[in-house]
Structures are given as C-alpha cells and as structure tokens.
Amino acid sequence: MSKQTFVIAGASLAGAKAAQELREHGFDGRVVLIGAEPERPYERPPLTKDYLRGESEREKVYVHAADYYEQHEIELITGTTVTAIDPDASTVKLDGGRELSYDRLLLTTGSEPRPIPVPGAGLDGIYYMRSLADCDVLRRRLDDSGRVAVVGAGWIGSEFAASARQLGLEVTVIDPLVLPNERIFGAEVGGFYRDVHVEHGVEMLLGQGVEAFEGDGAVALVRTSAGKVVECDFAVVGIGITPRTGLAADAGLAVDAGLAVDNGVVTNERLETSAPGIFAAGDLASAWHPFYEQHIRVEHWANALNQGPAAARAMLGEDVSYDRIPYFFSDQYDVGMEYSGYAASWDEVVFRGEREGGEFIAFWLSDGRVVGGMNVNVWDVNQHVQDLIRSRRPVDVAALTDPDTPLDSLVAEPTA
Numbered sequence: 001m002s003k004q005t006f007v008i009a010g011a012s013l014a015g016a017k018a019a020q021e022l023r024e025h026g027f028d029g030r031v032v033l034i035g036a037e038p039e040r041p042y043e044r045p046p047l048t049k050d051y052l053r054g055e056s057e058r059e060k061v062y063v064h065a066a067d068y069y070e071q072h073e074i075e076l077i078t079g080t081t082v083t084a085i086d087p088d089a090s091t092v093k094l095d096g097g098r099e100l101s102y103d104r105l106l107l108t109t110g111s112e113p114r115p116i117p118v119p120g121a122g123l124d125g126i127y128y129m130r131s132l133a134d135c136d137v138l139r140r141r142l143d144d145s146g147r148v149a150v151v152g153a154g155w156i157g158s159e160f161a162a163s164a165r166q167l168g169l170e171v172t173v174i175d176p177l178v179l180p181n182e183r184i185f186g187a188e189v190g191g192f193y194r195d196v197h198v199e200h201g202v203e204m205l206l207g208q209g210v211e212a213f214e215g216d217g218a219v220a221l222v223r224t225s226a227g228k229v230v231e232c233d234f235a236v237v238g239i240g241i242t243p244r245t246g247l248a249a250d251a252g253l254a255v256d257a258g259l260a261v262d263n264g265v266v267t268n269e270r271l272e273t274s275a276p277g278i279f280a281a282g283d284l285a286s287a288w289h290p291f292y293e294q295h296i297r298v299e300h301w302a303n304a305l306n307q308g309p310a311a312a313r314a315m316l317g318e319d320v321s322y323d324r325i326p327y328f329f330s331d332q333y334d335v336g337m338e339y340s341g342y343a344a345s346w347d348e349v350v351f352r353g354e355r356e357g358g359e360f361i362a363f364w365l366s367d368g369r370v371v372g373g374m375n376v377n378v379w380d381v382n383q384h385v386q387d388l389i390r391s392r393r394p395v396d397v398a399a400l401t402d403p404d405t406p407l408d409s410l411v412a413e414p415t416a
C-alpha cells in the first residue's frame with residue numbers, strides 16, 4: 001500500500017508542532033509543510049519583546065533547529081502559498097502551478113493585521129507588526145531613537161510601546177478606548193496597565209481614535225479624533241487581526257460559526273472542518289469548545305502550540321477533544337502576566353494582593369464562580385486559576401482574595 005500524504009498549509013507554530021506530533025506519533029507517510037514566508041516556522045511573541053529590543057538572537061525565535069525538518073523527513077516548502085483547495089479531489093494548488101494530493105489536510109494559515117481605514121494610512125513610515133520581516137524593519141527604526149506613535153493599546157501595541165520606551169524612544173499611544181484592553185478586562189486591570197505605561201513616560205492618548213495620518217510622502221503627524229496632533233518619526237498600528245479564512249471559504253468550508261463576520265474556520269471539537277479530512281488549528285480555527293459549549297477562536301501562542309498537535313492526533317484518527325482553557329501571557333517593562341479564561345461578561349473583578357505594589361492576581365467572577373484569572377508578577381499559580389475555572393464551583397471571595405489561603409485549597413473538593 002502506498003504511504004499517505006498529510007499536507008499542512010501554513011508553516012506556523014501550529015503547523016510546525018503538528019508536523020512534529022505526526023512524527024512522534026509514528027506517522028511514517030509524507031508530511032508536507034508549506035509556508036508563504038521565506039522563514040522556517042518561528043514564534044511571534046519575541047517580536048514585540050526581547051528579539052525586537054535586540055536582546056536575544058534570531059536563532060532563538062525558531063520553533064525547531066534548522067536541520068530538524070530534514071532529519072524528520074518533513075518536507076518544508078517555504079516562500080510558497082497554497083492558493084486553492086479542492087476538497088472533492090483532495091488536492092491543493094500551490095503558487096507556481098504545482099498541485100499536491102493529500103490524504104489529510106491541516107490549515108494553519110493564522111491571521112493578519114487589520115489595516116487602519118483612515119486618510120494617510122498608505123504613507124511611508126506606518127508599520128504593522130506580524131512577521132519576522134516586519135520586526136526586522138522595526139528593529140532598525142528603533143535604533144534611530146526619535147518619536148513613535150503607537151496606534152492601539154491592545155497587547156501588540158502595548159508591548160511594542162514598552163519595548164520602544166525601554167530603548168529610549170519617545171512614545172505616544174493612541175486608542176479610542178478609555179483604558180487599554182478595557183473591553184476584555186474591564187476598568188480595574190485596564191487602569192493598572194495605563195498607569196504602568198504612564199509611569200514609564202509614555203504619553204497615553206486614550207478615548208480618542210486616529211482621524212488621519214499626515215506627512216509629505218512619509219508620516220510626520222497623527223491627528224486624533226479629540227483634535228490632538230502627535231508629531232512622530234514613524235507609527236506602528238496594532239488594532240487587531242483577522243483570521244486568514246479566504247482559502248477555506250473559497251473551497252466551500254464553513255467559516256464564521258454564526259458568531260460574527262469572518263470569525264474563523266469552523267471546526268468540531270476534534271478540530272475537523274466541515275469538509276471531512278480537512279482540519280484547522282491556531283488563530284484560524286473557530287473550534288467547538290466542549291467546556292464552554294460554543295465555538296471559540298483564540299489568538300494566542302499557547303493555543304497554536306497545543307491545538308496544532310491535537311489536530312495532528314485527530315488526523316491520525318485518535319480520539320481528540322480539544323478543551324484547554326485559553327491562556328496567554330504578556331511582558332511589558334518589568335510587568336509579566338499570565339491570563340487564563342474566556343470571560344465575555346462578568347459581575348465583578350476581585351484582587352488578591354495589591355495593584356499598587358504590582359504583584360497581584362485578578363479574578364473575574366460570574367455568579368460567584370471564577371471565569372478568568374490574571375496573575376501579574378506572581379508565578380506558579382496559573383494551573384490553580386485554571387482548576388478554579390474548570391471546577392465551576394462558587395468561591396468564597398474572602399478566601400479567594402486572602403493571600404494566606406492557598407489557592408489550591410479552594411479548588412479541592414469540599415469535605416462533607
């Protein structure tokens with residue numbers, strides 16, 4: 001019998017980890033990993049942190065050593081885009097006209113920055129931050145000191161602002177929300193992050209959007225909706241991302257889960273799309289989540305890291321039910337944090353530890369149960385936070401907020 005071919009479209013973190021899992025689970029057929037970028041798979045978090053600041057080597061961003069793919073007989077094809085899928089014929093087309101047959105296909109095409117739709121957005125000196133190539137350009141800009149306008153106080157904008165400030169640039173952050181990430185985390189945690197930036201000398205222009213970029217060929221100023229004029233040498237825009245669903249949608253695969261427009265490629269809990277034999281993982285996938293009993297799309301590193309391998313096991317016919325609690329981390333200046341949960345709404349946010357001291361755990365509560373938790377400069381507690389969420393047990397707020405009560409004691413079954 002001829003060996004099977006598993007194709008992975010998107011040489012990303014999720015794609016590379018899926019290829020690794022296939023080999024580690026004994027798959028001895030062809031594994032073809034195709035990526036549009038010229039690079040072998042790499043991780044993006046360092047691109048707003050140590051790598052951007054020139055504090056870590058390029059080699060450290062890659063998912064695997066350069067010879068890994070050859071050693072494991074993974075056919076890595078870089079600089080090549082998958083342009084079409086034919087689910088009936090089980091083939092994919094690559095740019096340049098090549099066609100490949102597959103027995104199973106995994107889509108890990110990720111997401112791309114949302115462009116900002118304002119006058120002057122096409123001027124030189126306005127950058128987005130997604131790829132290693134974007135980062136290399138920005139690294140050079142950060143060498144020149146000067147003044148940068150950061151549009152968007154989400155995680156990408158905030159981390160870029162922190163790194164630029166650490167390198168001594170003058171930084172202005174502009175965001176229509178009154179507080180950073182206010183919609184996701186509420187006023188208390190949003191206020192904490194605003195203050196962190198202000199304390200480090202960032203000018204925070206909040207509650208105002210960008211009306212226009214202006215300049216003669218290259219951006220020289222940003223005009224805000226509150227009438228402020230921000231002079232700058234360059235600008236970085238981080239106003240969110242859009243999943244790259246085009247390839248799947250063109251092939252007739254279900255996208256959107258009925259939740260919102262363009263909300264990802266719909267999969268079941270084993271990460272299989274509406275087309276049998278085609279799977280999706282990472283930023284792209286709107287996957288049925290058995291714990292939350294809804295489709296969710298998670299735009300974080302840990303999701304790509306874990307969902308890729310889960311999809312690989314599903315491709316091999318193993319029993320898979322991807323039910324990890326969403327998790328992400330962020331580092332800004334000397335403030336490191338981890339967040340777990342998926343909380344669209346909550347009743348209150350309570351704190352263990354002092355926000356002023358910069359070491360605390362914030363808990364989002366709904367109906368007296370923990371639905372999200374963020375540990376800031378407090379470590380080795382995230383698993384307990386996840387256990388609390390998963391337990392769905394009402395918590396005693398006094399004990400939850402008391403630093404002397406071990407968190408794991410709140411997770412344990414109450415004694416009869």
Ligand SMILES: Cc1cc2nc3c(=O)[nH]c(=O)nc-3n(C[C@H](O)[C@H](O)[C@H](O)COP(=O)(O)OP(=O)(O)OC[C@H]3O[C@@H](n4cnc5c(N)ncnc54)[C@H](O)[C@@H]3O)c2cc1C
Nearest residue numbers: 010012014036044045082110111282283299300301304328
């Ligand atoms: C600068 C930056 C910093 C981040 N920091 C953090 C952090 O601190 N913490 C955290 O939790 N998360 C962070 N994230 C988010 C995290 O990196 C992403 O969730 C993760 O990269 C998603 O991985 P993915 O495998 O889904 O796909 P992606 O990383 O989006 O990669 C998809 C790849 O597929 C390729 N591709 C697309 N279409 C095709 C096609 N048709 N054919 C072939 N190839 C194609 C693309 O070129 C790309 O290389 C950060 C993201 C960025 C951009």
